Amino acid sequence: MQIQYYIFLAIALFCVGVVGVLTRRNAIIIFMCIELMLNAVNLLLVAFSKMHAISPTAIPTAATDAQLFVFFIMVVAAAEVTVGLAIIVMMYRNTHSIDVNFLNRLKN
Amino acid sequence: MNAIILTAIWGVIMMFGGVFIKNKSVPKYIAIIGLVVIFIANGFELKTGAPFFMIDVKDMVVTNSFNLTFIAIATGCSLLFFLLSGRDIEKVGAHVSEYFALIFFVLCGVCLAATFNTLLILFIGIEIISIPLYILTGSDKRNLKSNEAALKYFLMGAFSTGLMLMGIAFIFGGNANGSFFINNIHIGLGKMPVLIAAGMILLLISMSFKVSAVPFHFWAPDVYDGSPTVFTSFMATIVKAAGFFAFLRLFENAFGSVQPQWQTLVAVITAATLFIGNITAVFQQSVKRMLAYSSIAQAGFMLFAVFALNDKASEGVILYTAGYSIATIGLFAVLIKMKDYTIDGFNGLGKSQPVLALSATIFLLSLTGIPLTVGFQSKFYMLLAAAQNGHHTWLIIFAVLCAAISAYYYFKIIQAMYFKEPEAEVIIDGEVNNTFKFLLIITALLIMVLGIFPDVLLNWIHFIA
Numbered sequence: 305m306q307i308q309y310y311i312f313l314a315i316a317l318f319c320v321g322v323v324g325v326l327t328r329r330n331a332i333i334i335f336m337c338i339e340l341m342l343n344a345v346n347l348l349l350v351a352f353s354k355m356h357a358i359s360p361t362a363i364p365t366a367a368t369d370a371q372l373f374v375f376f377i378m379v380v381a382a383a384e385v386t387v388g389l390a391i392i393v394m395m396y397r398n399t400h401s402i403d404v405n406f407l408n409r410l411k412n
Numbered sequence: 413m414n415a416i417i418l419t420a421i422w423g424v425i426m427m428f429g430g431v432f433i434k435n436k437s438v439p440k441y442i443a444i445i446g447l448v449v450i451f452i453a454n455g456f457e458l459k460t461g462a463p464f465f466m467i468d469v470k471d472m473v474v475t476n477s478f479n480l481t482f483i484a485i486a487t488g489c490s491l492l493f494f495l496l497s498g499r500d501i502e503k504v505g506a507h508v509s510e511y512f513a514l515i516f517f518v519l520c521g522v523c524l525a526a527t528f529n530t531l532l533i534l535f536i537g538i539e540i541i542s543i544p545l546y547i548l549t550g551s552d553k554r555n556l557k558s559n560e561a562a563l564k565y566f567l568m569g570a571f572s573t574g575l576m577l578m579g580i581a582f583i584f585g586g587n588a589n590g591s592f593f594i595n596n597i598h599i600g601l602g603k604m605p606v607l608i609a610a611g612m613i614l615l616l617i618s619m620s621f622k623v624s625a626v627p628f629h630f631w632a633p634d635v636y637d638g639s640p641t642v643f644t645s646f647m648a649t650i651v652k653a654a655g656f657f658a659f660l661r662l663f664e665n666a667f668g669s670v671q672p673q674w675q676t677l678v679a680v681i682t683a684a685t686l687f688i689g690n691i692t693a694v695f696q697q698s699v700k701r702m703l704a705y706s707s708i709a710q711a712g713f714m715l716f717a718v719f720a721l722n723d724k725a726s727e728g729v730i731l732y733t734a735g736y737s738i739a740t741i742g743l744f745a746v747l748i749k750m751k752d753y754t755i756d757g758f759n760g761l762g763k764s765q766p767v768l769a770l771s772a773t774i775f776l777l778s779l780t781g782i783p784l785t786v787g788f789q790s791k792f793y794m795l796l797a798a799a800q801n802g803h804h805t806w807l808i809i810f811a812v813l814c815a816a817i818s819a820y821y822y823f824k825i826i827q828a829m830y831f832k833e834p835e836a837e838v839i840i841d842g843e844v845n846n847t848f849k850f851l852l853i854i855t856a857l858l859i860m861v862l863g864i865f866p867d868v869l870l871n872w873i874h875f876i877a
Contacts, residue, residue, distance in 0.1 A: 307585075311585070314581075318574075318578055321574065322574075325567075325571050331563060331567070334567055335567070335570075338567075338570045338571055338574055341571075341574035341575075341577075341578070342573075342574055342577060344578070345574070345577040345578050345580075345581050348578075348581045348582075348585065349581050349584065352581065352584055352585040352590075355585070356590035359588070359590060361588045361589065361590075361598075362588070362589060362590030362591075363589055363590055363591050363596075366589075366590025366591065367590075369532075369590075369591070369592055370584060370590075372532075373532055373580075373584075373592070376532060376535070376536060377535075377577060380535075380536070380539045380543075380573075383539075383543055384539075384543060384570055384573075387543055387546050387547060387566065388546070388566050388570065390547075391546060391550050391559070391562045391563050391566050392563065394550060394553055394559055394562070395559045395560070395562075395563050398554070398556055398559055399556065399559075404563070404567070406560075
């Protein structure tokens with residue numbers, strides 16, 4: 305299959321994530337949309353890894369480099385999830401809500 | 413290399429130290445000893461060029477006198493921060509040792525972000541900086557403002573990380589070499605490939621998020637205002653400086669050859685950052701919030717380095733990060749001692765605490781950019797870099813005008829300290845001992861010395877072992 309299909313799929317997933325972050329009001333759903341963005345990146349990197357594997361101009365380690373990058377993204381995303389969920393739980397304990405519209409105390 | 417490894421090790425030591433040490437004031441001393449060790453180890457590497465640990469990192473991390481000098485500044489400023497505000501970190505909550513451990517992990521990220529040579533290390537460095545900071549922002553668990561700041565910072569930080577990763581993936585795909593190394597991106601002649609251009613724009617946006625440049629600054633005032641004041645001091649100085657250093661190195665090494673294609677964009681961001689930061693700071697009543705906007709305004713000046721990309725810009729960014737960090741850490745150290753964070757809370761400080769008021773005045777003069785302080789020298793270097801670059805000279809005039817606006821709100825505090833009568837009997841919260849006063853005077857002297865002899869610092873950039 306041509307690389308363009310993968311690029312368009314990844315961009316579509318990424319845009320779903322971005323639109324979700326910008327429009328949804330529930331902290332957990334915003335969080336899931338961020339994860340969706342990261343997974344779109346993972347998909348794209350794996351597709352590019354296959355593309356560079358058969359490319360004559362690319363350096364020999366290009367394919368493995370990209371796949372290693374994907375593992376790093378997964379690890380960092382996991383670390384972010386632990387911290388993020390802890391923050392959301394802390395918020396819920398104090399306000400009994402995870403609606404980000406409540407986040408306006410600092411405005412004034 | 414020394415600094416990267418030792419900060420990580422010391423972070424782990426502090427973390428486990430928290431299990432065994434129940435005394436609240438001991439972790440501070442362990443942390444100070446650790447930073448002194450790291451500072452000396454880094455200075456040793458800068459002086460001799462040989463790290464203690466010979467690790468084959470496959471060129472993913474490069475150390476040269478430029479980024480080692482920056483690490484020296486970052487660790488030196490953290491040392492100053494611990495010495496001045498260490499006692500206030502103990503007051504934030506029950507887990508004192510963990511706070512220090514997290515700060516050491518952030519410093520490890522700072523070192524990685526300063527020495528990265530591939531986009532992978534850039535990403536990991538920025539994340540190691542961000543994730544502990546989310547925790548530090550929310551460390552005042554019962555305080556709703558702190559919770560809110562943590563959640564906002566987390567959502568914005570994770571979002572900008574997503575944008576950065578997409579940018580990296582695009583650059584990897586558009587790069588015919590198939591390499592993540594920043595000096596091995598094949599941009600070609602003429603117009604950039606569309607994937608690389610898209611990736612560059614995404615990286616520009618995400619780095620602007622991290623350094624809070626307008627129009628991606630909206631999280632910064634809320635987060636800086638909501639988090640515990642000691643950690644705001646750390647976030648607004650060392651972390652922001654590291655963000656700028658990474659920004660500069662990324663654009664210098666990866667996209668320096670196509671500078672004309674993105675320079676106008678950076679010029680617009682710089683102008684907007686200077687304007688919005690300074691204008692909004694004028695209307696703030698709370699000094700803490702005003703300093704948050706002032707940090708955005710100062711970010712505008714630091715963006716000049718990315719705009720100009722020449723030798724003077726490199727020297728300028730070193731001097732600017734040092735001067736801005738020292739002055740802001742000192743000012744926050746004074747602010748934490750105040751009972752009332754509004755400008756009126758500073759009324760009459762000149763009479764009741766002359767040492768605090770005098771050193772705060774020197775910090776404010778340095779932030780404004782008055783001659784004889786390092787603030788003047790660093791602004792001068794930045795503007796000189798832009799002038800040598802030769803494009804968009806209107807930006808220089810605009811920056812000088814914005815610096816004049818900044819004098820208004822900085823001088824308002826000086827006026828309150830010396831020319832107004834205090835409203836309350838006691839304006840200081842917490843004790844001010846002689847050690848603290850002595851350290852403040854040292855900090856103020858440091859600003860003056862660097863302002864008169866900037867070469868003390870700048871010679872290290874050109875130092876080759």
